[in-house]
Amino acid sequence: MTISTDQLSKVLRELGAGNSLPGDRRLAQINGYLGEIYQSPEYTDWIGREELQPASQFTIPPRLSIHNKVAHNLLIELEIAHSDSTLSARIDRTQSTIYLTDGFWVDPEYRVFPTSDESDILCDYVSRHSLASKYPLMIDPACGPGRHGIGIDTPYQISLDMSERALAYSRLNALLRGTTNQLFGANDIVRGFPKPINVLLREKTLIVANMPFAILPKRPGRPEPLAQDGGPRGVALSKALLDATAMLFKNAAAMRELRVILLFYSLGRSDFGPWEIAQYAEALFPDAVAKTTILTEKPMWRVNGRKEQPNPMPVSSLKEKARCRLTYKEFDEDAIRDGFLKRQQQFAKDGWTHLGYGVLDISLTKS
Numbered sequence: 001m002t003i004s005t006d007q008l009s010k011v012l013r014e015l016g017a018g019n020s021l022p023g024d025r026r027l028a029q030i031n032g033y034l035g036e037i038y039q040s041p042e043y044t045d046w047i048g049r050e051e052l053q054p055a056s057q058f059t060i061p062p063r064l065s066i067h068n069k070v071a072h073n074l075l076i077e078l079e080i081a082h083s084d085s086t087l088s089a090r091i092d093r094t095q096s097t098i099y100l101t102d103g104f105w106v107d108p109e110y111r112v113f114p115t116s117d118e119s120d121i122l123c124d125y126v127s128r129h130s131l132a133s134k135y136p137l138m139i140d141p142a143c144g145p146g147r148h149g150i151g152i153d154t155p156y157q158i159s160l161d162m163s164e165r166a167l168a169y170s171r172l173n174a175l176l177r178g179t180t181n182q183l184f185g186a187n188d189i190v191r192g193f194p195k196p197i198n199v200l201l202r203e204k205t206l207i208v209a210n211m212p213f214a215i216l217p218k219r220p221g222r223p224e225p226l227a228q229d230g231g232p233r234g235v236a237l238s239k240a241l242l243d244a245t246a247m248l249f250k251n252a253a254a255m256r257e258l259r260v261i262l263l264f265y266s267l268g269r270s271d272f273g274p275w276e277i278a279q280y281a282e283a284l285f286p287d288a289v290a291k292t293t294i295l296t297e298k299p300m301w302r303v304n305g306r307k308e309q310p311n312p313m314p315v316s317s318l319k320e321k322a323r324c325r326l327t328y329k330e331f332d333e334d335a336i337r338d339g340f341l342k343r344q345q346q347f348a349k350d351g352w353t354h355l356g357y358g359v360l361d362i363s364l365t366k367s
C-alpha cells in the first residue's frame with residue numbers, strides 16, 4: 001500500500017506540531033531510523049533490483065525494528081510503514097541526505113518522481129559553478145519531492161509544482177531536515193509563474209529546472225504520467241518554463257540578474273544538433289549568454305529504471321521504452337511500440353534524427 005496524499009499532509013501536521021514543542025525528538029528519531037533502513041544490506045539489495053520488480057515494496061527487517069522500536073512504531077503510526085513492516089514510501093538519498101518519495105510501485109499517472117540521478121546532475125552543475133553562493137534565491141518550478149532544495153544551498157528557495165502530492169513530499173522532506181527557508185506553492189508553469197512571486201524576487205535569482213521531458217505515446221485509456229510526459233517532442237514544458245522566465249524577467253522590476261539552469265531532452269537535426277530547445281532559447285533571449293552542454297558521458301532514455309542508451313541517441317531507439325514496465329503494462333507494449341514508430345516516422349519527415357540529453361545555462365542581465 002502507498003501512503004495517500006492526505007496522509008502525507010497529516011504527517012506534516014503531526015510532526016510539524018510536535019516539532020515546535022520543546023524536547024520533541026521525533027524528527028531526529030525518524031531521520032536516524034530512515035537512514036538505518038536505507039543503509040541496511042536488505043534495502044541496498046532491494047533498491048538495486050527495484051526496477052526489475054516494480055510491484056515490490058520493501059519490508060523492514062525485524063532486527064532493525066527491534067533495535068529501534070520507538071521510531072519503528074512512529075513510522076507505523078504515521079503510516080509511512082504498515083503493521084507488517086512494509087514501507088509505504090520509498091527512502092532515497094541525495095547529496096548525503098535521506099528523503100522520502102514514491103516508489104516505482106505507484107501508478108505513474110500520479111507517482112512523484114522516484115529517482116535522484118537527474119536532480120544530482122543539476123545540483124553538481126550548480127556546485128561546480130559555485131552558483132549557490134552567488135544567488136540569494138533559487139526557484140525550482142517543478143520540485144517533485146524537493147531534491148534541489150536538499151542539494152542547493154541558497155539562502156532562500158521557492159519550490160513550485162503542479163502536483164499537490166509532490167509538494168506534500170517536498171514539504172515533509174524539508175521538515176525532516178529542519179529547513180525553514182523554503183516557500184512552497186502549487187503552480188502550472190504553462191500559465192507562467194504566480195504573480196505574487198514578483199514581490200519576493202531578489203536582484204539576483206537562480207532558476208533550476210527539471211521539467212518532465214520524456215516523449216511518450218499515449219497509454220491506452222489512461223492519462224499521461226505527470227512527472228514524465230514532455231509532450232509530442234519532449235520540450236513542451238521546457239519551452240513553457242522558458243516562456244514563463246521571459247515574462248518573469250520582464251515584469252520583475254527588482255531583478256537585475258536571472259540565471260536559468262535547465263535539464264532537457266531535446267530533438268536535434270544530427271548527433272551534433274542543433275537542438276530544438278537551444279534554438280528556442282536563442283530566439284526568445286537574443287541578448288542572453290547561453291550555453292548548451294550535451295552530457296555525452298551520461299546514458300539516457302530510462303527503461304525499467306535504468307538509463308541505457310548512448311547520449312545523443314538516434315530517434316529509432318525511442319521504441320525501446322515500450323519494454324518499460326515502470327511506465328507501461330505488458331498488454332500495452334504492442335500499441336506503445338506502434339505509437340513510438342509513428343512518432344519516429346513523423347520526426348524523420350520533420351528532419352529530427354537524434355534525441356540529446358543536456359543542460360541549458362542561460363544568463364539574463366538588465367542594465
Ligand SMILES: C[S@@+](CC[C@H](N)C(=O)[O-])C[C@H]1O[C@@H](n2cnc3c(N)ncnc32)[C@H](O)[C@@H]1O
Binds near residue numbers: 142148211213
Ligand atoms: C521529472 S520531475 C522532476 C522533479 C524534481 N525537480 C527532480 O529533479 O527530482 C518533473 C516534475 O514536474 C511536475 N510537473 C509536471 N507538469 C507540470 C507543470 N505543468 N507545471 C509545474 N510542474 C509540473 C511533476 O509533478 C514533477 O514533479
